[in-house]
Amino acid sequence: MKTTNRALKGALLATAVAAALPAAAHAHRAWMLPSATVLSGENVWLTVDAAAANTLFHFDHRPMGLNNLTVHAPDGSTLEPQNVSQGAYRSTFDVDLVQNGTYNVEVLNDSVSAVYTDENGEEQRFRGTQADFAASGLADRDDVTPSYNTSRTEFFVTVGAPTDMTIQPSGVGLELEPITHPNDLYAGEAARFRLLQDGEPLADQELEVIAGGQRYRDAEDAIPTVSDENGEFEVTWPEPGMYWIHAEVGPGGRNPAPGARSAAYNGTFEVLPQ
Amino acid sequence: MKLLPLTALAGLAASPALAADMAISVEVPRLSVAEYHNPYIAFWLETPERAHVQDLAVWYDTEMRDDEGETWLKDMRQWWRRSGRALDLPVDGLSRPTRAPGTHEMNFSAADFTDLPTGEYRLIVEVVREVGGREMLEIPFQWPPSESQTLTARGEEELGELTLSLSPSSE
Numbered sequence: 451m452k453t454t455n456r457a458l459k460g461a462l463l464a465t466a467v468a469a470a471l472p473a474a475a476h477a478h479r480a481w482m483l484p485s486a487t488v489l490s491g492e493n494v495w496l497t498v499d500a501a502a503a504n505t506l507f508h509f510d511h512r513p514m515g516l517n518n519l520t521v522h523a524p525d526g527s528t529l530e531p532q533n534v535s536q537g538a539y540r541s542t543f544d545v546d547l548v549q550n551g552t553y554n555v556e557v558l559n560d561s562v563s564a565v566y567t568d569e570n571g572e573e574q575r576f577r578g579t580q581a582d583f584a585a586s587g588l589a590d591r592d593d594v595t596p597s598y599n600t601s602r603t604e605f606f607v608t609v610g611a612p613t614d615m616t617i618q619p620s621g622v623g624l625e626l627e628p629i630t631h632p633n634d635l636y637a638g639e640a641a642r643f644r645l646l647q648d649g650e651p652l653a654d655q656e657l658e659v660i661a662g663g664q665r666y667r668d669a670e671d672a673i674p675t676v677s678d679e680n681g682e683f684e685v686t687w688p689e690p691g692m693y694w695i696h697a698e699v700g701p702g703g704r705n706p707a708p709g710a711r712s713a714a715y716n717g718t719f720e721v722l723p724q
Numbered sequence: 725m726k727l728l729p730l731t732a733l734a735g736l737a738a739s740p741a742l743a744a745d746m747a748i749s750v751e752v753p754r755l756s757v758a759e760y761h762n763p764y765i766a767f768w769l770e771t772p773e774r775a776h777v778q779d780l781a782v783w784y785d786t787e788m789r790d791d792e793g794e795t796w797l798k799d800m801r802q803w804w805r806r807s808g809r810a811l812d813l814p815v816d817g818l819s820r821p822t823r824a825p826g827t828h829e830m831n832f833s834a835a836d837f838t839d840l841p842t843g844e845y846r847l848i849v850e851v852v853r854e855v856g857g858r859e860m861l862e863i864p865f866q867w868p869p870s871e872s873q874t875l876t877a878r879g880e881e882e883l884g885e886l887t888l889s890l891s892p893s894s895e
Contacts (some may be wrong), residue, residue: 489798494795
């Protein structure tokens with residue numbers, strides 16, 4: 451599901467769809483929090499929390515659904531997450547880091563929404579995955595215009611030397627193509643990324659870059675960030691810690707207009723001290 | 725004699741310098757803490773621009789079951805970034821066991837630096853201790869030395885006196 455976090459947008463959204471929307475269904479940030487992102491040695495494990503919560507990175511709302519969780523190993527294969535469980539406020543899982551190199555862990559929700567008239571002449575709304583939609587028969591109907599919502603929540607972790615296979619863009623939804631390796635981030639240094647939508651650079655797009663530990667400060671202290679004409683942007687990390695990078699495009703919401711395309715990106719990046 | 729791993733020398737075009745010897749002495753302080761573990765310490769050479777030139781030694785717990793000691797190497801985070809993560813550990817002549825509190829010496833001869841060009845360098849010593857702190861010391865020096873010299877630095881918590889002794893080789 452789409453998450454949005456701007457108060458104004460949230461308010462407008464709430465007005466528009468208040469009747470259909472459960473109180474808890476909007477305006478929360480999606481994120482995963484890995485136990486570490488730079489590791490050494492053999493037989494090391496990673497443990498991860500995944501949640502939707504307003505405060506970075508504190509579990510204060512609900513667990514993240516992990517149906518669409520994929521662990522991409524350095525050699526391009528996928529690994530099964532272990533010990534997957536869902537708590538009241540967070541989901542957790544472990545990854546046995548059996549290879550050296552850089553892993554990408556992502557939850558990619560690629561959903562379709564469409565209004566259609568059923569055989570009794572009543573208006574219904576379809577919600578499901580792209581595959582569900584293709585199987586529903588609705589895709590072939592001229593009177594049905596679907597809307598799409600792609601949301602990616604991800605992070606990278608490296609054992610030993612960083613590698614490049616799992617940082618290549620997939621061409622689906624919003625994603626960051628790292629120019630600086632995402633597990634080579636240090637306080638006081640600048641890191642560069644290229645924001646892509648469906649594989650193409652997305653220019654002039656606002657992003658939110660927010661440090662964790664938010665509960666212990668008064669202001670959000672987002673680092674103002676906008677992609678340039680090549681979709682690129684740079685962040686100079688003020689302090690070590692975990693950071694959340696977020697971007698979203700399209701109308702979002704639970705009941706988008708026919709033909710609407712929305713996408714969201716949520717990445718967690720660890721910045722180490724010098 | 726063991727050759728030490730040499731990396732990041734590309735960029736440095738000058739020819740290897742005249743021979744000289746190097747001795748490093750480091751004091752591992754005795755700390756009054758409830759839970760004490762011997763420190764992990766990495767010793768390496770950098771250029772003044774912070775480019776890694778050559779590892780000298782890395783002390784870590786080489787005896788742990790399943791090489792578990794290697795899982796803590798990343799905590800020497802500058803060394804890990806600049807060299808360690810690219811190595812296939814353990815490395816002969818580089819990996820050494822941790823040392824208990826006391827003053828320890830390592831001696832290097834001209835043969836260990838046959839590929840080190842004339843220039844300015846820094847000896848970097850990064851120390852980290854399980855359930856303890858981290859500290860990094862550096863000593864700038866000129867290679868090869870024109871005369872015998874003793875350079876020192878001093879840690880605040882995790883390291884005591886660090887001494888770098890350089891002498892022109894008799895070879």
